[in-house]
Every structure is written in structure tokens, then in C-alpha cells.
Amino acid sequence: MSPDDKTGPPLPPIAFHSIPDLFASRAAVDPSRPAIRFRSPSGKWSDLKWGEIDVRRRKLAAGLQALGVKRGDAVAMLSPNSAEMLLAELAVMTLGAASCPIFPGYAASVLLHCLTDSGARVAFAGSAVQQHQLAGARQLERIVVLDNQPLTGAVPLKSLENYGSIDVPQAGEQDVAFLLYTSGTTGNPKGVELTHWNALSQQAAISAMWDVSDKDVFLSYLPWHHCFGALFERLMALWHRALLVVDDSRGRDLDRLYTNFFDVRPTIYFGVPRVYNAMIARAQNDATARDALKGLRFAFSAAAAISEPAFRFFESELGVPVLEGWGLTETSPCATITRRSDPKRAPGVVGHPLPGTSVRLDPVPEFPGRGEILVKGPQVMKAYHRRPEETARVLQDGWLRSGDLGEWTQYGLKLQGRLDGVFKLTNGEKVSAGEVEARILAATPLLEQAVVLGSAQPFVTALCWIAPAAAQRYLEDRGVEPPAAVPELVQVPELRRAIVEALQSGNLLSPVHYERVRRIGLVAESPSLETGELTPTQKMVRAVVSSRHEQLIAAMREDMPHPHVLDIVRRGDAFQNA
Structure with missing residues (x-):
């Protein structure tokens, strides 16, 4: 084995052939135990018990069979997270069909x-709202509405429970369980086929590394159309018979999120960095919020590395371990994770391979000591849906080419950005945008997003977005009245000065001078899904960002004056527009 190859311990045995098989086995242990908790239309918390879900998913499977759904089909899901969506997906998989949740x-x-x-x-629609969204899909023969209030042309979910029961799951371990569409940062989303074996092996591997149990409580807002929400968090709760609570804040309404947090008192929490930053800003001024966070056994940062300040807040101030992992939709999703028992954890270090998994770094000549991350293991996808050429390009001899750059450290794999994020400066030197972006966000909690640029430029520049909650707290702590509108934050001299000084310090950590950020452009408006700048997992869509902010990018590149541009290298000029 090459020094750039690392392999986890053996995969523990798995007693189940499919996700419905797992569910039936878990339900039989204690049918009266609550499996999922959610807010009813009245606003009160309601539970569905394991036994009730198991009976209903069998009945719904029979109803779907009556609609013509069969093994090997794909059934679309267009819905926010809900107990009914879980029921529908389990019913689909009971027939050996694939659930295809779409954002x-x-x-x-x-x-x-x-x-x-x-x-x-x-297709299943969450409500009449999603039924309207499905209207343009001419290939759909039937729409089932989960809230039982369909418009003309659709049927209510409850109508499918009148066709008997499918008592033996028809799915096998190599059948496709999920057809998940990737976030699409570089084009239209691709469908990723993940089998029952992919999903079950992931949970068997994690159970050997993490001490999750039936005493744990998950408060879940990560969307179930995405791998981290559906296969990682949700299936982890089901695997261990932990209580899964649907967070109707959807990670967007901070007041509602904390209300749910106080009610539920989760012990394990999965989130994305943007939400963690907002939660921390609240907790720094609210003792009740701070105490609620202290009740966590650990937190996990999904989809992207947590920032250095957020990491320190959890680990040092709250005493809550922050765990991270690395993977893709194509790896169901994790290939490496960190553990509470690890001797040292740090943002961007994503641990060691899972049991049964091998990780290889394929050398990239321009980046000595680093390489493209390749994965081989039971969690690697079956294929890209209807894309045999693309499947063959990324799956070679059992190894999945991830397109991510990484390097091994004594504490595990460290991420260094994307290969397709590598650009060449006019001096011929190559720079990893992801590595520089991570350095920017690690330098200060005042920034929540960064997109680094430099292709065919003489120096590195970056578009940056201020973190509103952190910025407002920073100003209040210094006796400065925050502006009434968030876009005005980019004009506040105290913030501009603090950002410049932090990024100057961050530049000193760059191992080579040409990777240092020369200029940044502060973007006034927050990135959003609506503008196309963000994916559903809060990743920046570089092509859309570059198009929307073309003038600001030109001002940085051409060294033109602009009220939102700050010079990082020449401190004397940094505040000329403040």
C-alpha cells in the first residue's frame, strides 16, 4: 500500500438487507416507542411511534403498488421535512423502488x-404549494399530497392506505434506495444512485466510531433531499432508535430554531457553518441559549468545515466537542470522520477513513504533498443516473475520484479545496481557491462567505460577505450603533478596519507569497438561493457569483477605486474609502 493510501478497520457485520428491513427490525423491539416528533398544524408537538410507522409504511407500499409503482422505479418527493415524507419514502423503498427527493x-x-x-x-407533494410546482412535469401520471389536502388532479396520502399491506420488503441490498441530485455548483444537478447497501454500510461503520444510542435526541433541520440530512443524520437516528425531531425552523428562523432547541433539548446536533455562526452570535448574548447548547454531547459540521472561531466557542467555551467528516453525495456521504476520542481536532481536519473504507491521495504535481482524494468502499455510489460516460470517468477500478484536494496530517485528512477551484496567476503559479477561502474564513468571524479569484490575474482577490449577527455584536461590544439595514454594514469603518487587520494576519499564514490576498470586495447583499448564488447546502455557486458581481471583480482586478474594495496588502490604502 502506498503511503498516500489509508484504510479503516474492517466493516462490522450488517444484519439487514434493506432500509425497510432495518426499520421493521427496530420497530419490533419496542413498537410503542416514539420514533419521530414534529409540530402538528396546531403548533403542538406530536409523535409517531415505531409500530405505527411500520404498519403504515406497509399499507402505503400496497397503495403505491396499486398505482403501478414497482421495483426499480423512481418516485419523486417534493416536500419540506415531515413525518409524512418519512412514511412515503419508507413505503417507496419497501417496494424496491428508489426515493427521489428534490429540493x-x-x-x-x-x-x-x-x-x-x-x-x-x-410524485409526492408536501402540500398544494408543491403540487403547483409539479404541474409542469408532463411525465407524471399521479401526484400524492402528503398533507391530505390535494387540489384537483391529485390524491391524498391517506387514500393509499386502503389496498392491503406489503409485509415483506421487496428491496435487495443492491437495489437503488435513493436517487439524490447533487447541488449543482458547476451545472445542472446530477442524479446519484445510492443503494440500500451504501446507506446501511455507512451507518454500520459510523456506529463503530461514535457512541450514539437510543437515549440520544436529534433536532433535524438539514433537508432530506440532501445526503447529509437523509442518509447521515436521519438514518443515524433510525439505526440507533434515537428520537428524531423535525425542526420546522428549517435552519432559517433563528427564533424558532432556539424555541425548538429549548423544547427538545437535543443531545446531538448537525448543522452547516452559516447556521452555527448565527446560533453562536445569539448564545454570546443570551445565557439561556448558551446553556441549551451546553447540553449537547457533540455537534457535527455538515457540508463544509466550521470556522475557527465557531470551533473554539463550542470546544473551549461550551465544552462541546465539534466533529467533522468528509465525503460527497457519491459516498453516501462520509468517507472519513473525526471522533470525540481523537487526541486533537481542528477545523478542516476531517479524520480517518471509516471502517471498510480506503482513501488514497493521487499526487497533483503542482501541489507537493497533496493529492486528489480517491475513495474505495461500500458507501461508494452505484452510478450517476443515465450518465454512463460520466460514471466511467469518476469510477475507475473501484476508486471514486472526488475532485477534492487533500493532504494527510498526523491527525487525519486535511482538505485543501477543489481541483476545479485551482487557478493559474499570470506569473504561472497555481493557487487552490478552496485553501485560500478557508484561510480567510478562519481569520475572522466577521465574514461568513468568501469566493477567491485569480485566474489570469497578477494577484489573488476575493469577494467577501459580512456575517450580520457577528458584525452587529462586534459593533455593540465597542459602543458603536449598528446600521439599521444589513447592506450598510459594508460601509462601517470599524468593521472594514477589523476585517483588513484580520486578513493581513491571515496572509502571514500563507506558505507562499503569491497565495496572499491582495484585495477584497465586500458584497452588500447576502447570497441566497433565490439569486442562484447559493446551493441548498449553502455552498457558493462560483459562476453565478462571478456573473452577478462582475463590476466589483473588475474593480479589484484592475486596481480601480470602488467604495466596497479594500486593499489587504497595502495597509496605508486600506481605509481610503472608509
Whole structure:
């Protein structure tokens, strides 16, 4: 084995052949135990018990069979997280069909692309709102509405429970359980086929590394159309018979999120950095929020590395371990994770391979000591849906080419950005945008997003977005009245000065001078799904960002004066527009 290859311990044995098989086994242990908790239309918390879900998913499977759904089909799901969505997905998989959850917030053209590409003839809609969104999909033969209030042309979920029961799951371990569409940062989303074996092996591996149990409580807002929400968090709760609580804040309403946090008192929490930053800003001024966070056994940063300040807040001030992992939709999703028992944890260090998993670094000549991360293991996808050439390009001899750059450290794998984020400066030197972006965000909690640029430029520049909650607290702590509107934050001299000084310090950590950020442009408006700048998992879409902010980028590149541009290298000029 090459020094750049690392392999985890053996995969523990798995007693189940499919996710419905797992569910039936867990339900039989204690049918009266609550499996999922959610807010009813009245606003009160309600539970569905294991036994009730198991009976209903069998009945719903029979109803779907009556609609013509069969093994090997894909059934679309367009819904926010809900107990009914879980029921529907389990019923689909009981028949050996694949659940295809699609993000309801996609633009109509992207949504139609996913629906058409999936080949689904039957779809579940969360409500009449999603039923309207499905109206343009001509291939759909039937729409089932989860809240039982369909418009004309659809049927209520409860109507499918009158066709008997499918008592033996028809799915096998190599059948596709999920057809998940990637976030699409570089084009239209691709469908990733993940089997029951992919999903079950992931949970068996994690159970050997983490001490999750049936005493744990998960408060879940990560969307179930995405791998981290559906296969990692949700299936982890089901695997261990932990209580899964649906967070109706959806990670967007901070007041509602904390209300749910106080009610539920989760012991394990999965989130994305942007939400963690907002939660921390609140907790720094609110003792009740701070105490609630202290009740966590650990927190996990999904989809991207947590910032250095957020990491320190959890680990040092709250005493809550922050765990991280690395993977892709194509790896169900994790290939490496950190553990509470690890001797040292740090942001961006994503641990060691899972049991049964091998990770290889394929050398990249321009970046000595680093390489493209390759993965081989039971969690690696079956294929890209209807894309045999692309599947063959990324799956070679059992190894999945991730497109991510990494390096091994004594504490595990450290991420260094994306290969497709590597650009060449006019001096011929190559720079990893992801590595520089991580350094920017680690330098200060005042920034929540960064997009680094430099292709065919003489120096590195970056578009940056101020973190509103952290910025407001920073100003209040110094007796400065925050502006009434968030876009005005980019003009506040105290913030501009603090950001420049932090990034100057961050530049000193760069191992080579040409990777240092020369100029940044502060973007006044927050990135959003609606503008297309963010994916559903809060990743920046570089092409859209570059198009929307073309003038600001030109001002940085051409050394032109601009009220939102700050010079980082020449401190004397940094505040000329303040």
C-alpha cells in the first residue's frame, strides 16, 4: 500500500438487507416507542411511534403498488421535512423502488430537469404549494399530497392506505434506495444512485466510531433531499432508535430554531457553518441559549468545515466537542470522520477513513504533498443516473475520484479545496481557491462567505460577505450603533478596519507569497438561493457569483477605486474609502 493510501478497520457485520428491513427490525423491539416528533398544524408537538410507522409504511407500499409503482422505479418527493415524507419514502423503498427527493426551492427549470431526468411517473407533494410546482412535469401520471389536502388532479396520502399491506420488503441490498441530485455548483444537478447497501454500510461503520444510542435526541433541520440530512443524520437516528425531531425552523428562523432547541433539548446536533455562526452570535448574548447548547454531547459540521472561531466557542467555551467528516453525495456521504476520542481536532481536519473504507491521495504535481482524494468502499455510489460516460470517468477500478484536494496530517485528512477551484496567476503559479477561502474564513468571524479569484490575474482577490449577527455584536461590544439595514454594514469603518487587520494576519499564514490576498470586495447583499448564488447546502455557486458581481471583480482586478474594495496588502490604502 502506498503511503498516500489509508484504510479503516474492517466493516462490522450488517444484519439487514434493506432500509425497510432495518426499520421493521427496530420497530419490533419496542413498537410503542416514539420514533419521530414534529409540530402538528396546531403548533403542538406530536409523535409517531415505531409500530405505527411500520404498519403504515406497509399499507402505503400496497397503495403505491396499486398505482403501478414497482421495483426499480423512481418516485419523486417534493416536500419540506415531515413525518409524512418519512412514511412515503419508507413505503417507496419497501417496494424496491428508489426515493427521489428534490429540493422545493429550486428554480422551476432546475426542478423540471431533475423530475424529467429521474424518469419518475409518480410524485409526492408536501402540500398544494408543491403540487403547483409539479404541474409542469408532463411525465407524471399521479401526484400524492402528503398533507391530505390535494387540489384537483391529485390524491391524498391517506387514500393509499386502503389496498392491503406489503409485509415483506421487496428491496435487495443492491437495489437503488435513493436517487439524490447533487447541488449543482458547476451545472445542472446530477442524479446519484445510492443503494440500500451504501446507506446501511455507512451507518454500520459510523456506529463503530461514535457512541450514539437510543437515549440520544436529534433536532433535524438539514433537508432530506440532501445526503447529509437523509442518509447521515436521519438514518443515524433510525439505526440507533434515537428520537428524531423535525425542526420546522428549517435552519432559517433563528427564533424558532432556539424555541425548538429549548423544547427538545437535543443531545446531538448537525448543522452547516452559516447556521452555527448565527446560533453562536445569539448564545454570546443570551445565557439561556448558551446553556441549551451546553447540553449537547457533540455537534457535527455538515457540508463544509466550521470556522475557527465557531470551533473554539463550542470546544473551549461550551465544552462541546465539534466533529467533522468528509465525503460527497457519491459516498453516501462520509468517507472519513473525526471522533470525540481523537487526541486533537481542528477545523478542516476531517479524520480517518471509516471502517471498510480506503482513501488514497493521487499526487497533483503542482501541489507537493497533496493529492486528489480517491475513495474505495461500500458507501461508494452505484452510478450517476443515465450518465454512463460520466460514471466511467469518476469510477475507475473501484476508486471514486472526488475532485477534492487533500493532504494527510498526523491527525487525519486535511482538505485543501477543489481541483476545479485551482487557478493559474499570470506569473504561472497555481493557487487552490478552496485553501485560500478557508484561510480567510478562519481569520475572522466577521465574514461568513468568501469566493477567491485569480485566474489570469497578477494577484489573488476575493469577494467577501459580512456575517450580520457577528458584525452587529462586534459593533455593540465597542459602543458603536449598528446600521439599521444589513447592506450598510459594508460601509462601517470599524468593521472594514477589523476585517483588513484580520486578513493581513491571515496572509502571514500563507506558505507562499503569491497565495496572499491582495484585495477584497465586500458584497452588500447576502447570497441566497433565490439569486442562484447559493446551493441548498449553502455552498457558493462560483459562476453565478462571478456573473452577478462582475463590476466589483473588475474593480479589484484592475486596481480601480470602488467604495466596497479594500486593499489587504497595502495597509496605508486600506481605509481610503472608509
